[in-house]
Amino acid sequence: MNYVQRGFFWVGIYLCLVLTPLFVLLLAPGLSGSGFWWDFSIALGFAGTSMMGAMFVLTARFRHAAAPFGIDLIYYFHRWIALVAFIFIIVHPAILLFLEPVFLEDLRISVISWHMLAGVISLITLTILMVTSLWRQQLKIHYDAWRIWHTLFAITALGLAIVHIEGVGNYVSSPWKRILWAAISACCLILLLYVRLIKPLVLLRHPYRVEQVVKERGDAWTLVLRPQGHSGFTFMPGQFAWLTLRNSPFALKEHPFSISSSAMQPQEIQFTIKELGDFTRRIKDVFPGQTAYLDGPYGAFSMDRHPSSDYVFIAGGIGIAPIMGMLRTLADRGDSRSLLLIYAYKTWEGLTFQEELEKLKEHLHLRVVYVLDTPPDNWQGESGFITDELLARHLPVAMNQHEYYLCGPVVMTAMVEKALRRQGVPLHQIHSEIFNLA
Ligand SMILES: Cc1cc2nc3c(=O)[nH]c(=O)nc-3n(C[C@H](O)[C@H](O)[C@H](O)COP(=O)(O)OP(=O)(O)OC[C@H]3O[C@@H](n4cnc5c(N)ncnc54)[C@H](O)[C@@H]3O)c2cc1C
Incomplete structure (x- = not known):
């Protein structure tokens, strides 16, 4: 199977994981029949919970499943699909309370049932999880601490959501539905064991x-x-x-x-x-x-995934690291294709790999354009930002026959991507790596 076919296969698996609880919900005995909005609210709750469960699969870093997309894309998907799941889950009680405001009475601390309490705590945990993830940097939460709490909150929110579903019982009364939710719980537990125990153990044995x-x-x-x-x-x-x-x-x-x-x-x-x-x-x-x-x-940021007659690399700062890996590989392979590197950095003195890039020119058909933010006094080369004009001056004439690899600060990468699009480079020929997964 090629990358596209494998991609479709894994998207299919993901959809099965997310949609199966909904289909099983439709099996006899049927929904309560309390009207469309009631049933819709229940369906949202189920869909949101199964999407939450699928997050554990998304972040377990299965290399074969991640390969067609690149793990960075999967993390972005996780970030945004989590928001969709959160909206589904929040809207679920909102609709029920709108339809039957009397339910609020049942949520009073003196009378609340244990399964409703589980649902409320799950919702609160999920809200904290979302806020601390979306605004982690603004809230100045250290990445390592955030990661530990993120995992704990995710397990708590999902565990309590399942307790809530089991406790309410109306929708999981048939054996099939019970089996399904037991299977979902077991899968999450196995994934947790895999990520926290088996994988670290394998790494420990391969130092x-x-x-x-x-x-x-x-x-x-x-x-x-x-x-x-x-x-x-x-x-x-x-x-x-x-x-x-x-x-x-x-x-x-x-x-x-x-x-x-x-x-x-x-x-x-x-x-x-x-x-x-x-x-x-x-x-x-x-x-x-x-x-x-x-x-x-x-990761999917590799010229080996997109064979081409020529390549253009555009690096900003330490974004040169993966590009250096590609250039060194091409040199070791004795590659003779035409290569252009546009490399933006603050100063000439600080330019990482300056000497080696000059040496690589002797082994590769490589042209390097340095773009300095603060050039020295006698600088004859490019300076400032990588603009449309700069690209027009240096890009090869047949620019849409090349593959483009961009890596650098988020703002620079976004600007250059837009500039390349304006120059007529098709989107599928532009590949970028962002050094920020979280
Ligand atoms: C795919 C990818 C490739 C990268 N390649 C390079 C590279 O070749 N060279 C290089 O210098 N940097 C690279 N980075 C960036 C590097 O991972 C971060 O700079 C580093 O983890 C920051 O850690 P810190 O504790 O020094 O900084 P902190 O000040 O603690 O973190 C700065 C920011 O880095 C991110 N970060 C921190 N810790 C992690 C973590 N464990 N996992 C994910 N993100 C984290 C967070 O967004 C955080 O806000 C890469 C990042 C990614 C996602």
Whole structure:
């Protein structure tokens, strides 16, 4: 199966997961018959809950399922489909209370039944989950702490929602419906065991050793890793992996980084990491001999997925890392296709991989256009933003016969994507990697 067919297959599986509870709901004994809006509200509650359950599948990082889309796309889908599920779940009691305001009486703390309490707490937990996820940065919640609470809140919200459904009972009275919800609960538990126990255990048995920590220009460091006692993994140039350092894989304190080394040398994996926050600022303190764990490879940002006669790469700052991985791979393969790299950076001194890019020009049919934010006094090259005019000056004439790879700050990537579209490049030939999954 090719990527498109595999994509359809996994979308089909996802739809089955989400829609099955709705279809089973329609099986005898039927809905209450209290009118369209009543039944619609119940259907929304069921759909929202099964979508919540499917989130555990989406975020379990199954490599085969993620491959056709790229895990970053799956995380974006998770983010937005979670919002849809949340709306469904919120609208469910809102409709019921609108139809039967007397239900409010049953929610008083002195009389509330345990299954209704479970429903209310599930709703509150879900609301906290959504608010802290959508506005995590504005609320200044640290990523690692957020991730732990996100998982705990998700398990609580789903668990209590299932308790609520079971407790209400009206809609799960037949054996089929009971089996379905028991199966959904069991699947979520198995997924939890897989993510929290089995996967970390597998990573623990496949350690890597830090061979070197190399200082790069531009406050960046390259970590060189080798598999210890196993053969590592093969990857496509441009892909990324989750790196765990100083912790066991059970701590789930892992960070995603693009592989900046050549895919032709999978026994020596390199990550080039820019100092930014708590974890990345301490990369310079890592020492050779230290143990690391890698979960990968992931991602769809690779020229190997889109064969073309020529490639255009556009990097901003540390966005050069996955592109360097692709250029190094092309050089190792002795590739003779025409390549253009447009590389934007603040200063000439800070330009990561400056010397190696110049050397790569000797081995590849590569043209590099540097675009500096603050150029030195005698600078003859490009400066400022990557604009339509700059692209028009440097892009190849037959620009829609190339594949374009963009990686850099979110704002730059969005601007360049729009500029390329205005230049006539079809959307499906533009591929971008955003260094922000959360
Ligand atoms: C697919 C992908 C590839 C990447 N490749 C590179 C690379 O090659 N080189 C490089 O320097 N950076 C890369 N990054 C960015 C890198 O993962 C973050 O800069 C790093 O995790 C920040 O951690 P911190 O503790 O130093 O910073 P913090 O200040 O704690 O975090 C800064 C921001 O980074 C994000 N972040 C933090 N921790 C995580 C985490 N565990 N998982 C996901 N996001 C997190 C959050 O949005 C957070 O707000 C990549 C990111 C992604 C998603």
